Amino acid sequence: MESKTTRSKVLSSLSTASFPVLAVIAALVIGAVLIFILGLDWRLAYKSLLQGSLGTKKAIAESLVKTTPLYFTGLSFAIAKRCGLINLGAEGQVYMGGLFAAFIGLSFAGLPRYIHLPLTVMMGFIGGGLLGLITGVLKVRFGASELITGIMFNYIAIKLVSFFVTGPLKEPGDLDQTAIMEVSAQIPRIIENTRLHAGLIIALLCLVFFYIFLWKTTSGYEMRVVGMNRGAAEYSGISISKNVLLAMALAGGFAGLAGCCEVIGVQFRLFQDFSPQYGYEGLPVALLGNSHPVGILLSGLLFGVLKSGSNTMKMLAQVPVAVIQIIQALVIIFVAGREIYNLTKLLRRNKQLEKAGGMNGN
Amino acid sequence: MAYLEMKQITKVFPGVVANDNINFSVEKGEIHALLGENGAGKTTLMNILYGLYRQTSGEIWINDKKVAITSPKEAIDLGIGMVHQHFMLIPALTIIENVVLGMKENKQILDLKRAASDVCAEAAKYDMTIDPFMETWKLSVGQQQRLEIIKALYRGVKLLILDEPTAVLTPQEVSVFFTMVRKLSEEGHTVIFITHKLPEVMQLCGRCTVLRHGKLETTVNINDVKNKQELARLMVGKDVEFSVQKTPAVPGEEVLSIKNLNARNNKGLPALKNVSFDVHAGEILGVAGVDGNGQSELVECLTGLRKIDSGVIRIMGVEIPKLAARTILEQGVSHIPEDRHRRGMLKDMSVKENLILMNYFKEPYSTKGFLNWKWISGYAQELCKEFNVKTPSIEEKADKLSGGNQQKFIVGRELERKPKLLIAMHPDRGLDIGATKYIQSRIVAARDSGSAVLLVSTELDEIMELSDRIIVMYEGGIIGLIDDPQVTREYIGLLMAGTRPQDSLEWMSPCP
Numbered sequence A: 001m002e003s004k005t006t007r008s009k010v011l012s013s014l015s016t017a018s019f020p021v022l023a024v025i026a027a028l029v030i031g032a033v034l035i036f037i038l039g040l041d042w043r044l045a046y047k048s049l050l051q052g053s054l055g056t057k058k059a060i061a062e063s064l065v066k067t068t069p070l071y072f073t074g075l076s077f078a079i080a081k082r083c084g085l086i087n088l089g090a091e092g093q094v095y096m097g098g099l100f101a102a103f104i105g106l107s108f109a110g111l112p113r114y115i116h117l118p119l120t121v122m123m124g125f126i127g128g129g130l131l132g133l134i135t136g137v138l139k140v141r142f143g144a145s146e147l148i149t150g151i152m153f154n155y156i157a158i159k160l161v162s163f164f165v166t167g168p169l170k171e172p173g174d175l176d177q178t179a180i181m182e183v184s185a186q187i188p189r190i191i192e193n194t195r196l197h198a199g200l201i202i203a204l205l206c207l208v209f210f211y212i213f214l215w216k217t218t219s220g221y222e223m224r225v226v227g228m229n230r231g232a233a234e235y236s237g238i239s240i241s242k243n244v245l246l247a248m249a250l251a252g253g254f255a256g257l258a259g260c261c262e263v264i265g266v267q268f269r270l271f272q273d274f275s276p277q278y279g280y281e282g283l284p285v286a287l288l289g290n291s292h293p294v295g296i297l298l299s300g301l302l303f304g305v306l307k308s309g310s311n312t313m314k315m316l317a318q319v320p321v322a323v324i325q326i327i328q329a330l331v332i333i334f335v336a337g338r339e340i341y342n343l344t345k346l347l348r349r350n351k352q353l354e355k356a357g358g359m360n361g362n
Numbered sequence B: 001m002a003y004l005e006m007k008q009i010t011k012v013f014p015g016v017v018a019n020d021n022i023n024f025s026v027e028k029g030e031i032h033a034l035l036g037e038n039g040a041g042k043t044t045l046m047n048i049l050y051g052l053y054r055q056t057s058g059e060i061w062i063n064d065k066k067v068a069i070t071s072p073k074e075a076i077d078l079g080i081g082m083v084h085q086h087f088m089l090i091p092a093l094t095i096i097e098n099v100v101l102g103m104k105e106n107k108q109i110l111d112l113k114r115a116a117s118d119v120c121a122e123a124a125k126y127d128m129t130i131d132p133f134m135e136t137w138k139l140s141v142g143q144q145q146r147l148e149i150i151k152a153l154y155r156g157v158k159l160l161i162l163d164e165p166t167a168v169l170t171p172q173e174v175s176v177f178f179t180m181v182r183k184l185s186e187e188g189h190t191v192i193f194i195t196h197k198l199p200e201v202m203q204l205c206g207r208c209t210v211l212r213h214g215k216l217e218t219t220v221n222i223n224d225v226k227n228k229q230e231l232a233r234l235m236v237g238k239d240v241e242f243s244v245q246k247t248p249a250v251p252g253e254e255v256l257s258i259k260n261l262n263a264r265n266n267k268g269l270p271a272l273k274n275v276s277f278d279v280h281a282g283e284i285l286g287v288a289g290v291d292g293n294g295q296s297e298l299v300e301c302l303t304g305l306r307k308i309d310s311g312v313i314r315i316m317g318v319e320i321p322k323l324a325a326r327t328i329l330e331q332g333v334s335h336i337p338e339d340r341h342r343r344g345m346l347k348d349m350s351v352k353e354n355l356i357l358m359n360y361f362k363e364p365y366s367t368k369g370f371l372n373w374k375w376i377s378g379y380a381q382e383l384c385k386e387f388n389v390k391t392p393s394i395e396e397k398a399d400k401l402s403g404g405n406q407q408k409f410i411v412g413r414e415l416e417r418k419p420k421l422l423i424a425m426h427p428d429r430g431l432d433i434g435a436t437k438y439i440q441s442r443i444v445a446a447r448d449s450g451s452a453v454l455l456v457s458t459e460l461d462e463i464m465e466l467s468d469r470i471i472v473m474y475e476g477g478i479i480g481l482i483d484d485p486q487v488t489r490e491y492i493g494l495l496m497a498g499t500r501p502q503d504s505l506e507w508m509s510p511c512p
């Protein structure tokens, strides 16, 4: 029995893992064909892509810098998904995280780092978390779709940051940006002469937290029940509202950390449009990673590598950066296509169940 | 020469051999029963025939031609149709839209009018009058089922597979359904009929094939079978006890009391009208009635899943309408839900995770918010053994278990809670005879140890066998309360149909 168990477990996890891997391979192959059609050397292109992202210590560090926010926003999308929600408001939550971190990071000069830094990180989490929570409240209280309100809050949050960096927090001078964060609020670098900062460690800790929370705690179990079958949640007395609020707050918090780490770990300032769509990029990371911590660990890295290698690819092989974006988009289409297929199948079945009152599962 | 032959079919799932070298053949025009215990491999074998699964090895021959069936589309082209227990109708569409959906004859512009008249003609052959432009959700379960069959026939299906078609039907609907199946067979259609109800097999079928543990046991002529006991022996391999041992009830204190309960259904119409009754410790109160007469709403009100309009519900003396579902459950209430897929289980979670759904927040299931997976695994293993849940492991996704085995672990989970009040709705839906008897005896045992049991079922036999008292529901009200064990089946049948005998006293006494 034991050996059967482990074998079937391995087999089934292999089969769930095989699809994302295939999607990536297919996307890369199509990308190669595309480069070929452009009359360029695809082998050189992919070689320089790897060179630029993993070829040197510095390149690896830079890839990881690009990966870090993707972990946070990937987790943001994933935890909402596990509760049956779609968090399209991550971008706004990233901005709020950055803004809240900036409030603290710009003040309290002279505070020791071991107090100032954790405090700033916490505020980043809270900033994003609050916005997520508000989205959740609107859903629970008024039934407003988190999808729509999430997107609308994105605009509000981005404009709010614009307001602060052009007004109250603006540093004297021509540029619309804040002053440099207090040193005691800056995340230390972990490899010298690179931009790789300890935010990566925070991200990895969040991945571990995500795993422990969902699969080892009762609250995480509740959240998964709500995400899988609301009927069963009601039946067993699990509060759907409570879990929606918690999931949205955590989702917002994770996204907030992405913004926070950008501001106090990479840029050391807050300025307009400081996030190049990290919030939206979390979605494919979570999708490709099947909202599972190990999956996100790998898919986040993949997207980080693609992003950071694309410039070298352009320089050495003259392949436009757009090709990388196409490859990314293809991965998303493959994975999302299957996701949508599964979802419609599920919805249809649920509807039939409701109306038919059908029983036996065969 | 057989019409259909499945030769040496083997199907292996990770950790399970669901079909092991099965030879199965069906003659043209016969009604052939496929029997076997829960998890014996019936559904799997038929899913292979219908192209939903691909066999690991083995061949399928139709009319002496070897065929490869890789999708339901191909099956239908070969004249094979299947009606699953879960109907595949889309509720928002009209009847005719559902029928033509996905047909390859469809043109760019649908000629629904012509299709409608064809379908009506087809239906009329089976004494079914339908309004082809009615929305499907308005149909009763029995009507939906017949529509599924019409849909298959309209596609020119010659061989019809019916997987546990009668599990959700009321006795009246069953007899209508039987008439239709007989007519089909007279016209030369072939029917494969999966069921756990042996009397139905004796009544309807010509031959039957029995599977046991994934292997072919035998194929017999029903005429050669003396009685259902013999059939049961073939299925189980030993004699089966058909009746449940039960002593007279010793009712104790009042556990559940309902006064003037009113509530509405999902469409906002009155579903419960001034319902009052009570259930005591140590007794089983059966709720009889044709499906859809307020039973579902009643149970939902009792378990905090539906708002009540007025009335008082007390459990152990505590008024519950203001309580949340969790608080009600914590009063010592267990609930075996009507629809296991909608409420009772999480298809994508493992068996183990499903078994803690009601208790995960308590010691020793968890400590300080952390689940004790090690303890839970041991517990799940025990429970599966006790209730004979067939699964390769407790890590298996619940979805992969056979229908009956899913039901077993839900019932097991609820009985294990040692409830003060057990609310059981169709507790043995989809269970084989052995499992049915086991679950019924466990329900009686729960009663004997002092639980109050509210048993809701549309099956009169089950109600009459288990209950100490019976109430009959009709159109949202209670039309009769019966506490005389001698009362006849016919009398209850009349009440279920809504006729309240004028002189009920005379009716109720055994010897007038």
Ligand SMILES: Nc1ncnc2c1ncn2[C@@H]1O[C@H](COP(=O)(O)OP(=O)(O)OP(=O)(O)O)[C@@H](O)[C@H]1O
Pocket: A361, A362, B013, B014, B016, B017, B018, B036, B037, B038, B039, B040, B041, B042, B043, B044, B045, B390, B391, B392, B400, B401, B402, B403, B404, B405, B430, B432
């Ligand atoms: N998709 C699947 N993946 C893995 N195992 C499966 C799958 N479908 C069925 N099985 C296994 O195959 C065995 C036979 O299942 P099947 O559904 O055919 O039983 P059944 O005879 O229809 O039982 P029931 O009367 O309970 O419906 C079971 O042990 C089940 O666990």
Ligand SMILES: [Mg+2]
Pocket: A361, A362, B042, B043, B044, B402, B403, B404
């Ligand atoms: Mg079955």
